[in-house]
Amino acid sequence: MNNYTTKTPKKQEVKTYSVSDIQQMLNISRSSAYQLTQQGLFKVVRIGKTIRISKKSFDEWLEETGIE
Helix, strand or coil: CCCCCCCCCCCCCCCEEEHHHHHHHHCCCHHHHHHHHCCCCCCEEEECCEEEEEHHHHHHHHHHHCCC
């Protein structure tokens, strides 16, 4: 009998999307996805050259637009 317990690491909840994620979800071009991030429709954070979009604010915006 084995007395060892194996802990599985908890999967962290995703709190941001990348521009690529937005592009795939909306089925739009990469440049259109970047343009969306510049319109102030949802919260965007720049970390160096990387752009991250708040999952919560993007999902709320998506729901408001009725695109889902």
